[in-house]
Amino acid sequence: MGHADGDQETALAYQRAVLPDVSRTFALTIPELPASLELAVGNAYLLCRIADTIEDDPAVENDLRRELHAELISVLEQNRCARSFADRASTALGDATSTSELNLVQDMPRVVAIYRQLSAAQRVAISTCVAKMCQGMPEYQHTEKAGGLDDVCELDRYCYHVAGVVGELLTELFCEHSDAIDANRPQLFALAASFGQGLQLTNIIKDVWDDQARGYCWLPRDIFNAQGYDLDRLAPDHDRKRFRAGIEQLVGIAHGHLQNALHYTLLIPRSEPGIRRFCLWAIGLALLTLRRVQANPDYVSPDDVKVSRRAVAMVILCTRLASGSDRALRALFRLAAQGLPRAPMDLSAMALSSSRAAS
Known part of the structure; x- marks a missing residue:
């Protein structure tokens, strides 16, 4: 219709x-x-x-x-x-x-x-x-989850259901819109869920204390247990050193997903600048949020790590200028991600996790 x-x-x-x-x-x-x-x-x-x-x-x-x-x-x-x-x-x-x-x-x-x-x-x-x-x-x-998710695999499945599926949806819509994009369908779908998961994990990190106040916790217990931090005692004033160590690992995982998101965006032809900007602005804002978390590890609310309007304007300006050059976009990503830890993403493992979650 x-x-x-x-x-x-x-x-x-x-x-x-x-x-x-x-x-x-x-x-x-x-x-x-x-x-x-x-x-x-x-x-x-x-x-x-x-x-x-x-x-x-x-x-x-x-x-x-x-x-x-x-x-x-x-x-x-x-x-x-x-x-x-x-x-x-x-x-x-x-x-x-x-x-x-x-x-x-x-x-x-x-x-x-x-x-x-x-x-x-x-x-x-x-x-x-x-x-x-x-x-x-x-x-x-x-x-049932006030004390956190069981492990990183469960976090991955959760992020897939609430955001990875959106990455797949967008890919389907982009491919339906353009034959040139559809030509890269297999590569795009290999990265689509990771793109959404990176944005969702960034939100989980940013909103952890708002979620905790409402009885939610989407943090993985295995990562924090390894640091000696008990998520059953999650509170802004409880053992911040160990909590920071756990958050830093999650920042590294989110960074890896966002690197995949950049690869995804570079598969969009330069003849589709609007779609590229749509992707790049989301990636840029997520990277700057992770930078804010790294710079202010004792944050107690999303406002403490909120990206400023000036920074948003810079993301918009820089990506508008660079959206036609893959080399420039890679350089911008490296600049925006400077100082962030990064965990490598195993796309085959993510694909398996997503297929299990979807089944």
Whole structure:
């Protein structure tokens, strides 16, 4: 199903108005995409955010959460009533859900109406991603994970379900958009999940204390146990030296994922500068966040490691100037990542982990 130019402009205007309320980063990056991709990627983000909102609200009982996720999938795959879902979901949400997120859930019929304007290939890619998220996230209910995830492998699977699948979705949409991009499909898909996982792990590191205050912990116990740090006692004032050592290892893993994200971006042809910028801005902001964590290891809130507006502007300017030169982009990456530890990424192991998570 296609969409008229007027319908597309109306849909784009709606998504551009809503995105800043739920994600300042994606509100910045998504408009860089070509118009048809901007509409699909923006819509996909809003649908994933609705699924994530249901997952994150502790007021939603586990059985009801599973029912709502299944109903969301049926709205997308079987054309079930979006208004019925929106009414049921918004009633179930509690005080932990922000007003912006609640408004988005209540506005689900409009989001779904835009989804149904997209091409068949775009709809399949989006619904597949949302289904993977909804079916995978319940394994990591926050009420059972206040003391952290078991190990790095479980962290990898968690990041795959909430972000790696998005990397795969974007790759599918990019390949559908351009034959030149599709020519690199195997190489792109080998890196896609790692790209998303790098961004998600950066957020986990940045938000660790906000998550801890809400009863969440996505840190892997094996890394912190090796440093002599007990995640059951996770607190800003508890044994910061050992905690810093564990965080430094996670920064190294995130850095390795972001290196893969750069390789991914360089596989996008120079003839698609908007897609390159979309990827580069996300990578640059993540790298600078990790640099802030390294510079301020005793941070106690995301604000302590927040990237300044000036730094954001520099990322935008530098990547605009360098986006056509792979050599310049590699140099920029090295500069932005200077001083960060790095753990090498085994793509074959990640592919195995992702396939197991998806099965």
